[in-house]
Amino acid sequence: MLTGTMEDIQSQHVPDACFIRAPLGAAEVLSCEMADALSCLMVTGAEELVSRVIRVKVQGRANFHFPVTLVVPFCARYRGNYRDVAVKIIDEERRASYVTPATTEGTYGGQRGSFAEVRVYALGLCAVVSRLKRENYTVPRRGLSLKLAMDPRICLNYLPGAFAAPVMAQTKLLPRLLQIQPVDTVLLAAVKSRSDVYYLVASTSPLLYLTHPSSQPLRRPLTVTLPCPPNPERKRDVRGQEKQTEHHHGGRVAPAWDQPASNRVREFGATLKSPKETANELLIVLVSRDKQWSVLEKVTVRNLQNGLVSVELTENFDRLLLVRLLSPLQPPHLTSLAERLEESVGCHAVTVVLQRRRDDPHTALVAAMLSRDLSWELNKLRAQGYGGPLEASSDISMSEGDQLLLRFSGNITSTRSQNNRNDVPHERLTFHTQRTNHLLVQLTEVDPFGNYSSPHYKGAAMFYKVNSVQLEWRGDGAVLMDMKLLGDPVCALSLTLPKKVRSVNRPVTARVKLCEETDSLSDSLLLWLAGELSEEEVAVLVLSLRLRRSVAQLVRLRAGDSLTSQAFHVLATWRRGLPAAPHQLKASQLARCLAKSGRPDLARELLLRQAAATRQGSMT
DSSP, rough: OEEEEOOSSSTTTSSSSEEEEOOOOOOEEEEEOOGGGGGGGSSOOOOOOOOOEEEEEETOOOOOSOOOEEEEEEEOOOOTEEEEEEEEETTOOEEEEEEESEEEEEEEEEEEEEEEEESOOEEEEEEEEEEEEEEEEEEEETTTEEOTOOOTEEEEEEOTTSSSSEEEEEEEEEOOOSSHHHHHHHHHHHHHHOOOOGGGGEEEOEEEEEOTTTTTTSSSSSEEEEEOOOHHHHHHHHHOOOGHHHHHHTTTOOOTTSHHHHHHHHHHHEEEEGGGGTTTOOOEEOOOOOOOEEEEOSSSEEOGGGEEEEEEOOOOEEEEEEESSOOOOOOOHHHHHHHHHHHHEEEEEEEEEEEEETTEEEEEEEEEEEEHHHHHHHHHHHEEEEEEHOOEOOOOETTTTTEEEEEEEEEEEEETTTTTTTTOOOOOEEEETTSSOOEEEEEESTTTTTOSSEEESEEEEEEEEEEEGGGHHHHHHHHEEOOGOOOSSOOOOOEEEEOOOOOOOOOOSSSOOOOOOOTTTTTHHHHHHHHHHHHHHHHHHHHHTTTHHHHHHHHHHHHTHHHHHHHHHHHHHHHHSSSSSHHHHHHHHHHHHHHHTTTHHHHHHHHHHHHHHHHHHHHO
């Protein structure tokens, strides 16, 4: 077993170790280290990283005999029928190769889990990636009827003599784009929000990639069967509204039934001739050749049972997509829909979170979390002791391998960026869908004498999004091609640091009596009052103190679930907003608000405690 040192904490829950079986004496000449800083360059296309990035190399020019067995631990959160795992190796000449693991489960180092075991003949960077399954098959002259192992509902039927000679073919599937599931609902809503015309889309089929030799055209039609479910909303409505069909369809845009049948097929694809729930829906066949989408006009489309649809293809195409419509759409809108769906399938809504421990405010945890898992991930952070003020961004669209670069403004910076003269951000976070994307940043103030009118140092962390295609290899790292590509920040999160208490050594010449009054509205007094208030009384007190609703919402967000903490932050926020006035007037004003809120007993107790604090301060 060879273990490596961690470069950062981006890959939690995955052991920072790899296991190598090699001839005797290999341990003296092999070295293994973690290289997670290069994870952005380890994924391309639809790949997703599910392990640490490991660099294995031979020290010096020692003689080494291949092959060796490499075992890499990984953690794949989402493993469905459409995806499998492979070990990706990039050698010293930056050539990428994929090796299918001999096994993905085992016991190594006394721990049982997911381990990808492969035999390799080259060393370099290696990592486990989750990628779309590929299925290779041969089409003989007598034809072939093939049900894909990744999804038995999908069937390819080659007639005898479909090709002049036996050919090798390959299929690759993307998961269904508009499936009735939470993730796909978000994707559909995101695409529909870009244009109102897309609201006519009821569902789509999986996006099918089909590769045939370009030198062998189809001689006989190829029948492709894909799942394309009917409109789920219409299916639910039909059950309870069969007697109200005339009223239900009164405002719907009807298809152009008065056109000739040939025109309808050529312009809109194929009209459904099926049960009630799909009687007024249309099926459109979209195909792509040389990365150009188009509507397939003259094509035979049949509705089968259980939401399956069969299509007869007479030409070779790279990609195929079926779209079920409630009403016709023009071909430019349909091709634009296919392009946007293909772009959006690899994008994720991400929330950037900045949080700190209460006992260590100078260490900030920056995390890029999937927005759909935000509540779950925040609960895990609280279990780890992160209970300080939470700063979160709005949704940011990110793809696998994209990076967030950090820059600091104001009177706060990081220790790594403190002496940065070339203005290149040193703090960066790489986003991976199936990994824990965390980054610890050590914060410090720029000017210890700055923000003199505030009890805290103030600043902000600005995040710049960098696509993986904008990064390039340079030496042993990944750098931005041009700093001009940074553009504007995608979000900015505020930062504060507590000021240190400075002790001033003065010569003892005489006893000096301070003439300042003791602050009657001290933190201890407000904390006592916060513990005596109920949730309803806090809500009424907010109205009596005339705090804005936005201020109350911000207090609730920063204070967490503790009622005492929320009440204390409300009182402290009100105290900061008061103009300069004697402390007695501040306490009296707060007592009047308490009496109006239904707690005159607390008002009297507050004034008594204030008077006691004032007497004690005058005696010192």
